[in-house]
Amino acid sequence: MAGALDATPVRAELLSHEGPFGVGYGIAAFTPTGPAGSDPSRAFEPAYQAWHEEQLAATREKEDAFVRLARASLEAHVRTGERLNLPDDLPRELTARRAGAFVSLKKDGRLRGCIGTIAPTRPSLAEEIAANAVSAGCHDPRFPPVTADELPELVYDVDVLSAPEPVADRAQLDPARYGVIVSASDGRRGLLLPDLDGVDTVDEQLRIAARKGGVSLAEPGVRIECFEVVRHL
Structure with missing residues (x-):
């Protein structure tokens, strides 16, 4: 009204x-x-x-250096079609370390894209974040590519993942602290990050992760792993 x-x-x-x-x-x-x-x-x-x-x-x-790098990488790609040249003043934690990372984009409080890697695929964490930021904005199959007009509206999260560890007992899981990976014996797998709005129980977390990977928790040979993240806002 x-x-x-x-x-x-x-x-x-x-x-x-x-x-x-x-x-x-x-x-x-x-x-x-x-x-x-x-x-x-x-x-x-x-x-x-x-x-x-x-x-x-x-x-x-x-925004810290991790998030500023994600923002700069996506904005360079959307506006010029080119890959961002990494800044010279990045902290060593970004340039001398390798790790998996997820980049999430939100617009008006709603998800606008999220792509990441479970394990490192590039020579440095900085390159991992830069590549995943472009993928989150332009290659997430759930959303159309981000346009130049949308760039000022985006809010970024960068999650840096620890190495996954096998889960022997579901009682050790905590959806507020740990992310989960549910894997089938033929290579299908789904991942869910920790501390997500609306995901409050272990069963719910595992069910969503399994669904994302097209895995049934009841099928034989299913493997569950957990990991922690450092979230940069």
């Missing part, structure tokens, strides 16, 4: 409501009293847009 009547003078009238002793809905009438766009005091869209841009700017300001 606020959007439909943005910057429009209105007269508001409460028609009915449910008392505090029950669950109900307020019913109100909003009657325009002047031309659309004639009341700057009710211009909610510019105020929201300014707040939204401030929030995104604050998020970018707090």
Whole structure:
């Protein structure tokens, strides 16, 4: 309603409501009293847009070197079609280490892409993150490629994975702490990162990971591994 009547003078009238002793809905009438766009005091869209841009700017300001590298890599690829030349001032943790990493993109609080590697595939963690950022934005089959107009709206997470370890007893798992990999004997496997919204139990975590890999937890030869991540925001 606020959007439909943005910057429009209105007269508001409460028609009915449910008392505090029950669950109900307020019913109100909003009657325009002047031309659309004639009341700057009710211009909610510019105020929201300014707040939204401030929030995104604050998020970018707090990004560490891992996330800044992911952002720069995807933006270079989308805008120029070229691979980013790695900056010279990257910390040694990025240049002298190898590890698997996942890059996740969100837009308006919703997933916009996520691609990663369980184990290192490139000479350095920096190159792993740069490549996976491009894949998350342009090659995640669940989403269309990110466009240049979307780049300012994206929020990035970078998860650096520890080496996976076999799980002998499901009781040692904790979906808030450990990610899981469910593998079948023929090579099918699914992975789920830890500490995801809405994933609160081990059974749920394993079921989702198995489904992603096309694996049945009941089939013979299924192997479960767990790993930890360091999440960079």
